[in-house]
Each structure stands twice: as structure tokens, then as C-alpha cells.
Amino acid sequence: MRELFENLNENIKKHDEIIIMTHARPDLDGMGSALALFKIVKSMDKKCYIVSPLKKLYRSLDKAIKLLEDNDINFEFKKEEEILNSKYNKPLLIILDTQKPELVESEKVLDLIDDKIVIDHHIGSLDTIDDTIYKYSDANKSSIAEVMAEYLNYLGLKIEPLVMTVLLSGMVVDTSSFNIKTTARTFEMAAYLAKNGADFVLIQDLLKEPREEMVERYGFISNSEEVVKDVLMCEMDDKIHGNVDIALLAKELLKFEDIKASFAIGRLSHRIVGVSARSMGNVNVGEIMEKIGGGGHLTDAAAQIKDKTIEEVAKELKKIIKEVIK
Ligand SMILES: [Mn+2]
Secondary structure, three states, X not given: OHHHHHHHHHHHHHOOEEEEEOEOOOOHHHHHHXXXXXXXXXXXXXXXXXXXXXXXXXXXXXXXXXXXXXXXXXXXXXXXXXXXXXXXXXXXXXXXXXXXXXXXXXXXXXXXXXXXEEEEOOOOOOOOOOOOOEEEEOOOOOOHXXXXXXXXXXXXXXXXXXXXXXXXXXXXXXXXXXXXXXXXHHHHHHHHHHHOOOOHHHHHHHHOOOHHHHHHHHHHHHOOEEEEOOEEEEEEEEEEOOHXXXXXXXXXXXXXXXXXXXXXXXXXXXXXXXXXXXXXXXXXHHHHHHHOOOEEOOOEEEEEEEOOXXXXXXXXXXXXXXXXXX
């Protein structure tokens, strides 16, 4: 971690303008981290912009940004075309919460800026962004929010409590309220944010879901099928969904009684179908995801498959599940 922070410090100093980008359809982890990093970069007296999301934000993130703006905490967002049409003096692009070129907010911005730093906590399965000056990728981290909390801690920097709140909400979302992917350090960093003003009640408020979204999710769940005993699989529709939506489905399926593993399949982009897999620990979903081109851990794994339909992926996955779990 120290190496990452030293590298960030050094490179932010070396460059004149810092552009922050996260994945398309950003969530509270990706964008919450971008907002915190924006504040960090500004504290170093550098020009800084966040690539603004093209597609509609998640409602919770929308609420978070509005809450910040209502409290006069402002950020500088720049649209893709604005960035493409500007001249930059020694720009640095920092990519958060993804390392796949296909999943970033703007591939054109990715191509435009030479100096890149990637900070991610997903498992790299397809092509990843490799022409970086520094890359930090640790699938054992709960969230990029946790990494940003570490960075704030390392710098000893205090930023607005509301930004701390949004950062902590990213940690809450990525860990399903501290139920998965946590380490002792995750709790320490959550405590650090709380100590510096992050507000858990406000987070509950931010995360309340609109009824129609829950109803849509339960629609997919009600169509899930038991592939083998105590293993559920769920296919979404062909609309493009966020990584988080697919993961959330897998997490929800695992809550049902006796279920020991769960799989959710949904479309991530026009070319990529995503699979999210979870288990209680007695089925190795990492092994199953490897067989379909992905990877991960015993209890938490994922895959991204190019140029196949959801049905094709489902069929292939069912076959693998039946082979692995007898
Ligand atoms: Mn994340």
C-alpha cells in the first residue's frame, strides 16, 4: 500500500492536471472513491477533473452527489468530448475500480492520456489496461473506498465529513454491509472514516432503494433455477446492467435457506456478459469461474465473457456446475 501512496504522491506532483475516471455506470465505490481522490488532489494544489458519467447514475449515487452539492461541496466534472477537445499540460489519468479498457467510462480518454495509474480490486480476467506507469490491483481489498481511506490515513488529511460519508457508503455497498470481502483492516478503515465524521444513518438513507428496482430484482430471482441441489442460478434480461447489479443478485440468491452457491448472469456491455458467483465456502466458485474464463476466490468470483449471449453463457455454466458439483 505504501508503495502505491508514494507513487501517487510523486506522480500527482510531477503532473499538472489530474483526470480521474472510474467504470461506466459508476457505483458508490467507484465514484465515491473518485470524489475523495478529487479532494486529495485538490489539497495538493493541482488541477483536477472527474470524467462525468454518460449514462444515468445509480439513484443512491445521484442522491449522494446532490447532497454534497447542496452542502456546497463541489467537484469538477468534465464530459468526454470536453476532455477530448482540450489541450493538456502534463496530464495524469487515474483509473479507479476497474482495470478493463472496455469497462471504463470513456475508452477515448483512456487512449488520449499516456500517463496512467490504475487502482483496482477486481480479478483481472480479460485484457487489462497494461500501459500504465503504475498499477495497483489487489482482489483482497473490500473496495477502492477502503484503499482511499488508507490513502487519507497515510496523508493524515482531513476532508469534509460528508465526503467521508460517501466514501464509507462505497465500502458498505461493496461488502454487502460488511458481510463479505472484509478483513480486519476493512473495519479499521471504516472506524477511521467514522471517527472523521462519516455518518452511518445518512448512509442508510442514501442506500434505500426505489421500490421498482427491488421489484425488478425479485423478478429475476423468482425466475432463478436450481441447477444442482442447493445451487441457484439466475439469468437477467438482455439490457445492460452494472457490475454491482449482477453481484447483488448473486448475493441475494445466497440468502435463501440451504443454498450453498449462487450464480447470476447479466449483460455488462454490448459485447460482454458478466457472471457473478458466491458461495458459503463449501463450493469453490473460483474454480468454476476459472473454467469459464474468469477467476476469483472460494466464496467470491466472477467472469466476463466476450461475444456470447446470456443463454449461451448460462448453458455452458450449467454444464460446468454439474461437472464440478456432483
Ligand atoms: Mn468496487
